[in-house]
Every structure is written in structure tokens, then in C-alpha cells.
Amino acid sequence: MKNIGESEYNTRDILFFIRTRKLFISVCAVLVGLTVAVAIIFNVVYGNLMEDYKSVYAEYSEKSDILHKQNLKHLSGILNGEFTKDQLTNISKGFCKYSLSVNNQPVSKLDFFYSADSTVTVTVNHTIDSKLAYYLPDDVVKLALTDDVSKYFKFVTVNDSKPTISTSATADGYRTDIVFKELKVGESITILANHEIATKLNMNQGTLEIVYNKEAK
Amino acid sequence: MFKKLKTFFENFRSDYYEHKKQYTIIISITVALFLAFVITLGVQIYRCGSAAYRINHTQTQLTDVKAKLAADPVIVGDEFAVDALQRIFGSDQLALHTDKCWDYKIQINGKEVTDDTVKVSKNETVTVTLKEIYTESKFPDDVEMFGRVTGNDTRTDVSNYISVSHGANIIPVKLQKDNVYTLTYSVKGLKSGDEVVVKMKPMLTQQMDLPDDVAMYGKITIKVS
Numbered sequence: 114m115k116n117i118g119e120s121e122y123n124t125r126d127i128l129f130f131i132r133t134r135k136l137f138i139s140v141c142a143v144l145v146g147l148t149v150a151v152a153i154i155f156n157v158v159y160g161n162l163m164e165d166y167k168s169v170y171a172e173y174s175e176k177s178d179i180l181h182k183q184n185l186k187h188l189s190g191i192l193n194g195e196f197t198k199d200q201l202t203n204i205s206k207g208f209c210k211y212s213l214s215v216n217n218q219p220v221s222k223l224d225f226f227y228s229a230d231s232t233v234t235v236t237v238n239h240t241i242d243s244k245l246a247y248y249l250p251d252d253v254v255k256l257a258l259t260d261d262v263s264k265y266f267k268f269v270t271v272n273d274s275k276p277t278i279s280t281s282a283t284a285d286g287y288r289t290d291i292v293f294k295e296l297k298v299g300e301s302i303t304i305l306a307n308h309e310i311a312t313k314l315n316m317n318q319g320t321l322e323i324v325y326n327k328e329a330k
Numbered sequence: 331m332f333k334k335l336k337t338f339f340e341n342f343r344s345d346y347y348e349h350k351k352q353y354t355i356i357i358s359i360t361v362a363l364f365l366a367f368v369i370t371l372g373v374q375i376y377r378c379g380s381a382a383y384r385i386n387h388t389q390t391q392l393t394d395v396k397a398k399l400a401a402d403p404v405i406v407g408d409e410f411a412v413d414a415l416q417r418i419f420g421s422d423q424l425a426l427h428t429d430k431c432w433d434y435k436i437q438i439n440g441k442e443v444t445d446d447t448v449k450v451s452k453n454e455t456v457t458v459t460l461k462e463i464y465t466e467s468k469f470p471d472d473v474e475m476f477g478r479v480t481g482n483d484t485r486t487d488v489s490n491y492i493s494v495s496h497g498a499n500i501i502p503v504k505l506q507k508d509n510v511y512t513l514t515y516s517v518k519g520l521k522s523g524d525e526v527v528v529k530m531k532p533m534l535t536q537q538m539d540l541p542d543d544v545a546m547y548g549k550i551t552i553k554v555s
Contacts, residue, residue: 126352127352127355130349130352130356131356134356137356137360140360141359141360141363144360144363144364144366144367145363147367148363148366148367148370151367151370151371151374152370152374155371155374155375155377155378156374158378159374159377159378159381162378162381162382162385163381165385166381166384166385166388169385169388169389169392170388172392173388173391173392173395176392176395176396176399177391177395179399180395180398180399180406183399183403183406183407184406184407184410184411184414186407187403187404187406187407187408187410187411188407188410188411188414188415190468191411191415191468191469191470194467194468195427195467195468195469204418204419208418245417245418248413248414248417248418249414249418
């Protein structure tokens with residue numbers, strides 16, 4: 114075994130050196146102990162604080178919801194007292210966001226869409242701007258969301274077939290499905306959107322031609 | 331005691347010079363452990379501090395919400411409605427929707443203005459009356475103010491939007507009665523050839539039902555014959 118103080122050391126030398134210096138061991142032990150103690154104590158304190166925070170936040174959330182509902186009811190009274198139903202629908206529609214898809218594929222900016230399926234479902238999703246939804250009473254929001262969007266479109270088909278139209282609620286608004294069934298190969302549907310909705314849907318010319326083509330992918 | 335300490339440091343010094351490299355390792359380990367302790371302490375204090383701040387902040391918000399729930403729902407609802415209506419409509423649209431709450435009428439010697447020139451006889455007292463008539467609506471008061479000529483500026487009134495002069499500006503008599511605020515300008519002792527000029531700012535003329543010339547130029551000339 115090499116003596117401590119020689120120019121070359123190994124682990125055993127160092128360990129021997131440490132063992133022979135009790136002060137160093139004590140200081141290290143105290144530091145390790147303090148670190149562990151601080152970590153444990155503060156973790157307990159932090160856990161208790163978070164419990165308190167959760168309970169305060171839950172109460173705050175509950176009371177805020179009650180207050181917000183009360184405020185929206187008051188606002189609804191103001192809006193319904195000052196505006197007609199048509200005016201409110203128009204106001205609310207101003208904050209509506211629309212998106213168009215065919216067979217669940219987004220089609221904004223497209224002029225042509227080739228469907229591989231003989232059933233074509235044109236879907237218009239209508240949602241309200243989430244930032245403004247907080248400030249609009251539900252009854253006013255509903256006026257726009259439940260507005261029949263199919264009236265803004267004209268559908269031209271070869272055999273003048275009539276689509277099935279249905280509106281249903283989604284997580285963040287409503288969707289209107291316009292379904293054309295049993296198309297024949299090569300048959301097409303032309304969608305003509307009015308200017309207002311075409312702008313909101315980002316449609317190029319306000320028209321979209323859907324062609325049934327078995328080989329379309 | 332002093333002797334013992336002296337011996338201890340002398341031994342330590344000789345030991346240090348004898349085992350310089352080992353001491354470097356020892357001190358490094360001690361410093362590393364000390365840093366670990368300080369960092370742990372700092373991080374934990376910060377975590378607990380920020381949690382305490384969040385509790386305090388949420389508690390303040392909760393107190394505020396509770397106070398609002400206990401207060402008059404109309405007052406609290408109006409506060410919310412002012413903010414909401416501004417976000418929904420924007421200030422300009424709100425002014426258009428609420429200008430029906432404020433009607434402005436001008437009369438000269440008790441008669442409606444039908445032309446930009448009004449003739450009166452000498453020695454007749456000329457009385458120009460401007461009325462601001464408020465009609466209550468469901469909008470909160472602060473929102474109704476958007477439709478007023480003065481907007482939300484409570485430091486001014488409609489007299490800042492009209493001037494009646496006969497050489498110098500005439501000071502009006504102001505009267506608030508119920509929902510009508512009246513400004514009355516009286517000019518006496520007029521001679522033949524005198525002129526009294528009424529000038530109105532566009533903000534005011536836009537909200538009045540006036541003949542085209544008066545609405546466009548906002549000026550009425552009262553000529554004494």
C-alpha cells in the first residue's frame with residue numbers, strides 16, 4: 114500500500130486519508146443530513162400548501178362559475194331587451210367560425226374534389242370564437258350556431274337529387290351534414306356558396322365541384 | 331486553550347502542506363456538498379414560496395368573487411356587461427347602438443330650425459335653446475355614455491360642442507331637469523344689421539335632425555332686420 118503524500122494515489126489511499134480525518138467526515142455527514150432533511154421537510158410543507166391551494170382554487174372555481182352564470186344572465190337580459198332576435202342572430206353570427214369538409218377531408222381553397230365513395234357528405238362545422246364565447250350568453254350563441262347554414266349554399270346535381278340535411282351538436286359548436294347518396298361514376302355535385310359564407314370558408318370562387326370517381330384517393 | 335488551538339493549526343498546516351492534493355479533493359467534496367445543500371434549500375424555498383403566493387392570489391380572487399356574489403347582482407352584472415359589450419361590439423358600434431339614448435334638439439326663439447339663416451326683428455330678444463334628452467335603455471349607464479356626444483368624458487358637457495356668439499361668445503344658462511339637460515343662450519338689445527352666429531361641432535350635428543345646410547356646415551346665422 115502506498116503512503117499518503119506520495120506523488121501517485123489510488124482510491125484506497127484517498128479513502129484511508131478520509132477515514133483518518135474525522136472532521137471532514139463529520140462536516141460531510143452534517144451537510145448530507147441537512148440536505149436530506151431540508152428536502153423532506155420542504156416537500157411535506159409543499160404538499161400541504163398544494164392541498165390548501167387545491168381546496169381554495171376549487172372553491173374559487175365554483176364561486177366564479179356561479180358569478181359568471183349570473184353575469185351572463187344579466188347580459189342576456191340587456192341584449193334581448195335592446196335587440197330583436199334577428200339582430201342578435203346577426204351579431205352572434207359575426208363571431209361564428211365556419212369550416213367546410215367533404216367526406217371528412219378539409220376542402221377550403223379547393224375548386225375540385227374527387228370522391229372515391231358514392232356517398233358524399235358535405236360538412237359545415239360552425240363554432241363560436243372561443244375568446245368571445247366567454248362574453249356571449251348561451252342563448253345568443255345558440256342563435257348563431259343553430260342557424261341553418263344549408264340555406265347559404267346551392268347544390269347543383271345532374272339528376273337534381275335532394276340531399277339529406279342534419280344538424281348536430283359537437284364539443285365546441287354544431288355541425289351540419291349535407292349528404293348525397295348513390296352517386297353514379299362520373300356524376301358531380303356543384304356547391305355554390307353565397308359571398309358571406311364563401312369568405313368565411315376561405316373558398317376560392319365560392320364554388321366547389323365534387324366528382325364521384327372510384328379511383329380517387 | 332490558546333496553546334491547544336495553536337498546536338491544532340500548526341499540525342493542520344503541516345498536514346496540509348504534506349497532503350496538499352488530498353486536501354484539494356476533500357475541500358472540493360465539501361464545497362460540492364455545501365452547494366448541493368444551498369441549491370436544495372433555494373429550490374425548496376422557491377417552490378414553497380410560489381405555492382404560498384398562488385394560494386394568496388387565489389384567496390384574494392376568491393374574496394373578490396364572494397364580495398361580488400354578495401353585492402347587488404345588477405351592479406355586478408352591469409360591470410361585466412360594460413366589458414362584454416365593448417368586446418362584442420367595439421366602441422364605434424356601441425356608440426351607434428346607444429345614440430338612440432340621447433336626443434338633441436335646437437330651437438331659436440322656441441321654433442325648430444328649418445334653414446341656416448333665421449331672421450328676427452330689432453329689439454327682439456334672441457333665445458337659442460339646446461336640449462339634450464336622455465331616454466333610458468337596458469344598457470348599463472357606462473355603455474349608454476358611448477352614444478352621448480361627449481362620450482365617456484365626464485369633464486365636458488354638450489356646451490363644449492356648441493357656441494353662440496354676438497361679437498363675443500355668450501355664456502349659457504344650464505338646467506338639468508329630470509332627463510332633460512337644457513342650455514339657454516340669450517342675446518338682448520340687438521340692433522338692425524346685427525348677427526348672432528350659432529356654431530355646432532359635427533359630433534353634435536350628426537345626432538340631430540337638421541336641415542341639410544345646417545347639418546353640413548354646423549352653422550346658423552341669426553340676422554336682425
